Amino acid sequence: MYVIDKDEDLYDLTQKDAVYPQAFPVLLEYLKKRHTFDWEKRVHSILIDAVAVKEARGVAGKELVCQFRKEKDEGLRFEIGNALSVVATEEEVDDLTTLALDGSYGGSRAMLCKALARVLGDDAVPILAKLLKSEDQAVVGMTIQALGDRRAVNTRESIESFLNHKESWVRGEARKAIKKMDTHLKRIQKKLEKELKDQK
Secondary structure, eight states: OOOOOSHHHHHHHHHOTTTHHHHHHHHHHHHHGGGTSOOOHHHHHHHHHHTOSGGGTTTSHHHHHHHHHHOOOHHHHHHHHHHHHHHOOGGGHHHHHHHHTOGGGGGGGHHHHHHHHHHHGGGGHHHHHHHTTOSOHHHHHHHHHHHHHTTOGGGHHHHHGGGGOSSHHHHHHHHHHHHHHHHHHHHHHHHHHHHHHHHO
């Protein structure tokens, strides 16, 4: 049984690849203590980062969702969302959707957009389209990025409206997303043209 008595133990535990997967249950138990004991923010951040790996899929998702709901610090909540973008599975989809659409969580929901896009693929597009209406620029920016990654051409017109957004990084994400979509459409067009030509 692993016991974390000091910061060095935590760092050592998360650096040993050979024992890392077996350490997840212990790391999750210590994560739970954030809301039982007065954990330092820095320690909690290390714990969150420690389980933000693919190997933790199917193991850490449920607890991270609980942590997201309980956490009051928006910065830590954002980190939890980032961890979920890596480890979430279909089992957490309903929770991710509910949390992502709940504006009370503010900009910390941003990485939940990435989580939904990764887990649901194109099925996430209708949910992401709703998030384009968010008042939180972090959520909007990451949603645009996720839609661009999915080449969701049906949202292109909506994304065009962000080309004049007050925040330069959001405008940048809109430009990149539109470029990806247009490139995708051109490839489809060329493929269709070739198929028609071959049929003649």
